[in-house]
Amino acid sequence: MAREVFFPNSDNKPVGFSPATRVGNLVFVSGQVAADENGDLVGIGDAGAQSEQCFRNIEAALTAAGASWDDVTKITCFMVNADDYAAYAEVRNGIFPENGPASSTVFVTALVRPEMLVEVEAFAVVE
Secondary structure, eight states, X not given: OOEEEEOSOTTSOOSSSOSEEEETTEEEEEEEXXXXXXXXXXXXXXXXXXXXXXXXXXXXXXXXXXXXXXXXXXXXXXXXXXXXXXXXXXXXXXXXXXXXXXXXXXXXXXXXXXXOOEEEEEEEEOO
16 A cells, blocks of 8 residues: 655655655654744743644644544653643643543653653544
């Protein structure tokens, strides 16, 4: 089966990876950070604001690949500070108030840039 790649913002394509790939009915969304459509970091020092932007970016990638929140089966969050978990969980629970996908949170020592606090990836199955 062929792998399709998707770039929600064709004016700001990352190099070396695709925000989303699809093989058949499986959609894989790369880890999304709190960068806006121009590549500027949103919410410096605010894990809640960064989480919101991560989920906005995931939604854009899902949409580009023909998927939606209803198709998401698994999310993984990478966080720098355990104390920020509540802010992240509040955002996640707002998107998935009931019957959310499988979810993991991993605490890491750092992300790609020191001011990044949260990164979230997602997997979806489209019917």
